[in-house]
Amino acid sequence: MPSxxxxxxRVAPFALVAAIIGVLVVPGPQxxxxxxxxxxxxxxxxxxxxxxxxxxxxxxxxDGNSIYMWSYxxxxxxxxxxxxxxxxxSGANVTVVLHNALSEPTSIMxxxxxxxxxxxxxxxxxxxxxxxxxxxxxxxxxxxxxxTYTFVAGAPGTYLYQSGTDVQxxxxxxxxxxxxxxxxxxxxxxxxxxDSTFDPAHEYLYMLSEVxxxxxxxxxxxxxxxxxxxTPRYFMINGRSMPDTIAPNHAEWLPNQPYGALxxxxxxxxxxxxxxxxxxxxxxxxxxxxxxxxxxDEQLIARDGHPAQAPDGKDLSYSNFLIDPAPGQTVDTxxxxxxxxxxxxxxxxxxxxxxxxxxxxVGPGTETWFSESPYxxxxxxxxxxxxxxxxxxxxxxxxxxxxxxxxxxxxxASFGGMMTLIRIDPPAGCPGQ
Amino acid sequence: xxxxxxxxxxxxRAILAGVAGAAGWAILPAGSSVGASARPRGLAVPxxxxxxxxxxxxxxTDGWVSxxxxxxxxxxxxxxxxxxxxxxxxxxxxxxxxxxxxxxxTAQRGKAQISAPMLSFDQETDxxxxxxxxxxSMRPDLTDGHxxxxxxxxxxxxxxxxxxxxxxxVPIGRDFTYFYRPHDPGTYMYxxxxxxxxxVQMGMTGMLFVRPVQNDGxxxxxxxxxxxxxxxxxxxxxxxFAFMMTEIWAxxxxxxxxxxxxxxxxxxxxxxxxxxxxxPDTVKPNAPDFDPVKAGADARYDPRLQYQPISxxxxxxxxxxxxxxxxxxxxxxxxVTVDGIDLTVVGKDAGLLRGRDGTPNYQVTNTVEIGxxxxxxxxxxxPAVDRPTTFLLYDRDYVSLTNSGGRGYGGQMxxxxxxxxxTLAPQAGANT
Numbered sequence: 001m002p003s004x005x006x007x008x009x010r011v012a013p014f015a016l017v018a019a020i021i022g023v024l025v026v027p028g029p030q031x032x033x034x035x036x037x038x039x040x041x042x043x044x045x046x047x048x049x050x051x052x053x054x055x056x057x058x059x060x061x062x063d064g065n066s067i068y069m070w071s072y073x074x075x076x077x078x079x080x081x082x083x084x085x086x087x088x089x090s091g092a093n094v095t096v097v098l099h100n101a102l103s104e105p106t107s108i109m110x111x112x113x114x115x116x117x118x119x120x121x122x123x124x125x126x127x128x129x130x131x132x133x134x135x136x137x138x139x140x141x142x143x144x145x146x147x148t149y150t151f152v153a154g155a156p157g158t159y160l161y162q163s164g165t166d167v168q169x170x171x172x173x174x175x176x177x178x179x180x181x182x183x184x185x186x187x188x189x190x191x192x193x194x195d196s197t198f199d200p201a202h203e204y205l206y207m208l209s210e211v212x213x214x215x216x217x218x219x220x221x222x223x224x225x226x227x228x229x230x231t232p233r234y235f236m237i238n239g240r241s242m243p244d245t246i247a248p249n250h251a252e253w254l255p256n257q258p259y260g261a262l263x264x265x266x267x268x269x270x271x272x273x274x275x276x277x278x279x280x281x282x283x284x285x286x287x288x289x290x291x292x293x294x295x296x297d298e299q300l301i302a303r304d305g306h307p308a309q310a311p312d313g314k315d316l317s318y319s320n321f322l323i324d325p326a327p328g329q330t331v332d333t334x335x336x337x338x339x340x341x342x343x344x345x346x347x348x349x350x351x352x353x354x355x356x357x358x359x360x361x362v363g364p365g366t367e368t369w370f371s372e373s374p375y376x377x378x379x380x381x382x383x384x385x386x387x388x389x390x391x392x393x394x395x396x397x398x399x400x401x402x403x404x405x406x407x408x409x410x411x412x413a414s415f416g417g418m419m420t421l422i423r424i425d426p427p428a429g430c431p432g433q
Numbered sequence: 434x435x436x437x438x439x440x441x442x443x444x445x446r447a448i449l450a451g452v453a454g455a456a457g458w459a460i461l462p463a464g465s466s467v468g469a470s471a472r473p474r475g476l477a478v479p480x481x482x483x484x485x486x487x488x489x490x491x492x493x494t495d496g497w498v499s500x501x502x503x504x505x506x507x508x509x510x511x512x513x514x515x516x517x518x519x520x521x522x523x524x525x526x527x528x529x530x531x532x533x534x535x536x537x538x539t540a541q542r543g544k545a546q547i548s549a550p551m552l553s554f555d556q557e558t559d560x561x562x563x564x565x566x567x568x569x570s571m572r573p574d575l576t577d578g579h580x581x582x583x584x585x586x587x588x589x590x591x592x593x594x595x596x597x598x599x600x601x602x603v604p605i606g607r608d609f610t611y612f613y614r615p616h617d618p619g620t621y622m623y624x625x626x627x628x629x630x631x632x633v634q635m636g637m638t639g640m641l642f643v644r645p646v647q648n649d650g651x652x653x654x655x656x657x658x659x660x661x662x663x664x665x666x667x668x669x670x671x672x673x674f675a676f677m678m679t680e681i682w683a684x685x686x687x688x689x690x691x692x693x694x695x696x697x698x699x700x701x702x703x704x705x706x707x708x709x710x711x712x713p714d715t716v717k718p719n720a721p722d723f724d725p726v727k728a729g730a731d732a733r734y735d736p737r738l739q740y741q742p743i744s745x746x747x748x749x750x751x752x753x754x755x756x757x758x759x760x761x762x763x764x765x766x767x768x769v770t771v772d773g774i775d776l777t778v779v780g781k782d783a784g785l786l787r788g789r790d791g792t793p794n795y796q797v798t799n800t801v802e803i804g805x806x807x808x809x810x811x812x813x814x815x816p817a818v819d820r821p822t823t824f825l826l827y828d829r830d831y832v833s834l835t836n837s838g839g840r841g842y843g844g845q846m847x848x849x850x851x852x853x854x855x856t857l858a859p860q861a862g863a864n865t
Contacts, residue, residue, distance in 0.1 A: 409630055
C-alpha cells in the first residue's frame, strides 16, 4: 500500500558534501577535530574539560514536522540534538560543567563511570523537602544553575550520558549524548584487545532514540502529559530519521541535528583494506531496538564498555545479523563487507537475466540508490522519466534499520525512521571523491 | 576443530575436481564480516566445476487464513466479514509454484499461505529463486511490488537483496530470478521488503536454512545431520523443527482488505503465531507435502488450515538430539521456554557460537530470548521416557499466549511429544 505521508523532503546528500564542510562553529576549550562528513565526530579537550548547557530547541523530521526538544549543547554554542559526543582517554581526569538554561532542575548521569563527583563530593540522589526522591543524581538548579561533575574515565568503550532528573520526561525530551572512552596508547582499538582493532577513518555512532510528538508538544506548551498515553511516532539515529540519517554531518538544512549516520566503506581487502569499521550502538530509548544491518554480519565485541571475553581472556565475541541493544545498553561491533563472488560484467556475469526497465519497479518512490547494474563500480544510466538517481559511480548501498518495523517508519510511513544506509564504494573509490 | 577451521578440509567439489588441478581455481575470499581471522571459509573452488544447483519458483499474492474461531471477536476487525469459507483473516503471502505451468501459477492468485514455504539449501549450492508477482485479488486498486529479501545473507549484492529503494522490485505480472551461493550454514529467514512494515506484517515471511558441508562426512566428522560446520559433532541432530515467530495485528489486516490505511506506529498485535498458526492449531499435522493445493483435496486435512500448511508439533524418541531453528519476524522480543528439558543454544543469526579463537560460547538455558529479525539454533536431548510424554514449548511473554486477548492457552505455544526409544521412524524432513 502506498505510504500515507511518504517523505516530503528527500535529499540527494552526496553531491552536497563539499559545500557543507566548514560551517562548524566550535566554542570553548573543547574542539571537534576536522569535521568528517560522515562517521563519528569527537569532541575533545586537551584538559578533558567540557562545558555543556541544557536548553530547549527544535529539530525537524523528514515528513516536515518540527519537534521541540531539550538537549545538551556546548556552552556558548548553538542548540544541538543529541548532545556532543565527548571523547576521552581511559584513565583521564574528566570534568563536565553543566549549565542549566531550563526552567526546572536537571543533571547528568554517567552510567558505567564510577566515583563520579559533583562539586567535589560524591554525586548523590536528591530528595525534596518531604523526603521524596527528586533526582537520581546531583542537579544544577533551574534557571541558570550549574554543577561540575568530575570522574576518572573508566574502561575503554561506549557509554551514555543522560539526565538523571525526572528521567521519563527529560530523557524523552532529548537530554542524552555519547561518551567514548578510548584505549590509552591504542586509538585504533575499541578496547585493550588487539582483536578489537578497527580503521579509525571508519568509526560510526548509532545513538538510537524515539520521540512521542504529543509529549513534546505538552512540554513545549507547559501542559501536563499523561505518560500512560506515551506512543513513540518517530525513531531516530543520532537525532535524525531516514532519509535525514544519510545526510552529511552538519548538513545545513539540519542546523540542530549535526550528526549523520551513513556508513561509508570499501570492500574488505587483505592488503589494501584489512581493518573493519567500528560501530558504536547506544540505546537511549524505552524499548529494545532490534537493529538489522543488511549486506554483512557484524561481530559483537563489547557491551556496556566490557569486552566480550572469558575470564581467561579468550574471545567470546560473536557474529550477528541483528544487534538488539536494550534500553540504556551500548554495543560495539566490527563490520566489513566482502566481495564474495567478484561478479564482473565481462569475466564473471551474474547467472540470471536482468529485467528490462519495463519489467521492474524502480524506486518505488521518485528516487533510487540502485545503479541499475549488478556490478560494483558499473552503472546503467537508463532510468524511467522522473526518477532521481542518487547513485554516483556504481557504488553499492545496503540498508540498516530497526526490524521492529514500525520503528522503520516516519509516523507510520515506511522507508523512514530508525534506518540508515551502508555505502560501499568500488575498491579504488568513487572517481572525484 | 571449529567451524572456522573446516575449510582446511577439501570441499566436495574440490575432490570432484581432483586435487592436482590447481590451475584455474578461483579463490573465494573468507565470508566473515570481521577480517580474515574470523571465519576462514576461503574455500578453494575449482572454477571449471559447476556447483550443485537448485531452482525454486515462488509467487507473491494475497489470500485468507484462519485463526481459531473460539477466540474473542475484535469487532469489526476480526473475524473479517469479507472472509471466504473456512477463513477469517486477510493476508499477503508467498506460494511455492515450482514446476507449475504458467496457467497453474496464475491460478494461485489469492491463495497465499502463511508461513511462507520453508526453504533449505546445501552450503555451496547455486540457488535460483524466481519470484512472480500475482497481484492482490482483494485489492485491484493496489499495484504493490514484491521482493525476496534473504535476511542475513552475508556479503550480499544489492540486486539480490530485495530492498526496493536500493535494488529493484517485481511488478504485478512479471517475475525476477534471484541468485545466491550460500557459504554460511545456519538458520535464516526470508521476507518481502516492499513497504516492509506492511508486507511483513501481512504474512510474507518464511524460514530458510543452509545445511553445512560437513554433513557429507568429508570434514572430519561422520556423515550425518549437523547445524554447523562444528568439526566436533556438537551440533549433530536427529530431528529438526523450525519456527517462524510472527505477530498478527488483526486490525491492520482488516484495513488492508477494506481499503483503509494504517498508522503502523499504532501496532498492537492480536495473535501470536508459530509458522502462521496459533495454539492449538500449532500441533495439528502438516498439510500433505506442505502443499495447500493437495491439502484441499485430502480428507485427512483440516480445511481451516489449508493455507497454513506448516505444523509446529515436535515429536522425537528418547535420547534423540533435536534441533530447534527459531526465527522472529514479529516486531517484539519473545522468550521461548521449555519446561523440564535443558536447551543448548549453539547458534545465533546463522553463526556458530564460538569466539574468533574457537572458544566455545554455547549457552545452556531453559529460556531463549529472541528479538525481531534474530535467529537461534537450539539443541536438546530428549529425556528417557517409558511412555509417550508431553512437554510444552511456549513464549514466556504471557501476552503472546492468548488468542485476541482470550485465555492463556493459545498463541506461541506447541508441544514436544517424546516417545520411548525406537517408536518413531527416522525423520523425513524438517517439521515432520
